[in-house]
Amino acid sequence: MTPNSEHSSEPLDPQFQRDLEKSGIPQEKWHRFSQHGLGTLIPKMGIFFEELTAEYTVATMPVAENTQPGGLLHGGASAALLETLGSFAANEATPEGYVAVGTELNISHVRSATSGLVRGTCIALKIGRRQCVHRIDITDEHGKLISTGRMTNSIIPRR
Structure with a gap:
């Protein structure tokens, strides 16, 4: 997973985006996780x-x-x-x-x-x-x- 910087306009890494979606994180909040990621425990x-x-x-x-x-x-x-x-x-x-x-x-x-x-x-x-x-x-x-x-x-x- 390679999250993008918080202010980047680049698309998110597809696996990172799937993890966010699978965890129910609302799309408007994805930017809060783009710099440091979601971690591995939540999806597991x-x-x-x-x-x-x-x-x-x-x-x-x-x-x-x-x-x-x-x-x-x-x-x-x-x-x-x-x-x-x-x-x-x-x-x-x-x-x-x-x-x-x-x-x-x-x-x-x-x-x-x-x-x-x-x-x-x-x-x-x-x-x-x-x-x-x-x-x-x-x-x-x-x-x-x-x-x-x-x-x-x-x-x-x-x-």
């Missing part, structure tokens, strides 16, 4: 964004292929979904030339999931100039809480 885990704003972000993830040996949704997969939502939401709030980087993540697992999709819902608790804090709940297809947590991001100059 099947994370799909339904909504993406600084204040409210929603994504789904299949339980299948993200399980621990006992067949339950892996706690690390839930944590990865939580961190992805919090980081993406925080980066929606950053001005040009800055990036949000995770500084704290906490998660509590309250129920297991064995099949279907889980949905992460991320709500901003604080959006500031130097820090963003989001609460993220992960629920199953019946709306039952699987995991809950909080993500703190610091806003720093992009290198």
Whole structure:
């Protein structure tokens, strides 16, 4: 994958474009990922964004292929979904030339999931100039809480 610079008018690398489409990233937001890419974890885990704003972000993830040996949704997969939502939401709030980087993540697992999709819902608790804090709940297809947590991001100059 060879993402283009943020301000480039050149077309995106076809594989990069497919990854963005497969992950549900709205086309009007692709420029935010063109400089540094989407990463490899999101496509591998099947994370799909339904909504993406600084204040409210929603994504789904299949339980299948993200399980621990006992067949339950892996706690690390839930944590990865939580961190992805919090980081993406925080980066929606950053001005040009800055990036949000995770500084704290906490998660509590309250129920297991064995099949279907889980949905992460991320709500901003604080959006500031130097820090963003989001609460993220992960629920199953019946709306039952699987995991809950909080993500703190610091806003720093992009290198």
